Amino acid sequence: MAKFDVEEIYELLEVNEPQKALALLKKVRTKDAQVWFLQGEAERQSGHFETALLTYAKGLKIADVAEVRMDILLAMSACYRTLGHAAAAYELADETLQMANELEYDDYSVRAMQEMGMALRAWGKLDEALELLDTVLAAYTQAKDYAGMSFIHWAKGGIFRLQGHFEEGILQFKKSIALAKKIHDKINEAYGYCGLAGISRICGKIDECVKNYKLADKIFKHTQDVFGKAYTHCGMANGLRQQGNYAEALRHYNVADKLYSSINDTVDLGFVKWGRADVLKRKNKMQAALKDLQEAQVLFDNSDELRGQILTKLSLAQVLYALGETDKAEELYNAGVAQAKKEGLHTYLESYT
16 A cells, blocks of 8 residues: 555545445555554444444554554453453453563653553553553653643543542543543543533533533534444433433434444443333333343353443332332342452442433
């Protein structure tokens, strides 16, 4: 592939046009490691994480340039994290960090620490994640990398939400949005709105929640970011559910179900099923709720998604209790609370949401 073509692919990915990038990449007859990496990036940006992992693996087998090899490892780490496999994500990022440190490639060291921090965040190791992400934020701030800064503030906002530090979390999300707007980065801006909406819901500020999801939806609907669209529909459904607008919530859950299923994002599909079950539970459709929760339990148990595991145990316990299976319900409820306390999470206190 000629040099100008490679630059064109990078530009298409930069402006979130993965399908156009894929169309060009598929015309390349001889694919080197960089081409496989770029194809994986286009697939990942389209939300097809498992397909991207297979493509990255092809590139990794033949990658003999350190930078390309590290790019692939970090991209694979991000995919595994998104798919709920935090331990695998951490290992790949750690491998990259060791390689980058040996070669004294500072930029790659920072990127590797970012992925390690994000993996720890997904794993529920929140204090360790914050420590790493603060180191990364300092590097991005020194370099005036506003896109990087926006992303880290978004990530920190999510951690503070999980820790129950809501005011600090809201501040982080607002910083993320402001930095994204500064550089006209619509995707980071949209994810910032999603973060702000999610934490507003936990605080009981439901009007703020729905408003911010609508702002995110306005951006995502004009992009090829399937994950972003699904993420927004699921979040919107959660807000509408908490608002008491059950019919509209179910509509958004069903859209999110289709979108997450289309990209085989099983972990986030688990959250859709958990949320939809909560609506069904409130509508006294216990058998339908039980089906969704049992499916969610299988999805979460095959991942490192601790919060999903806990939420499902607690909700499943309530449904089983309503169905007269008291002993089983007690066992599940106690297991959920014990797991949350062991992991330092406050998930069992979110029963009002």
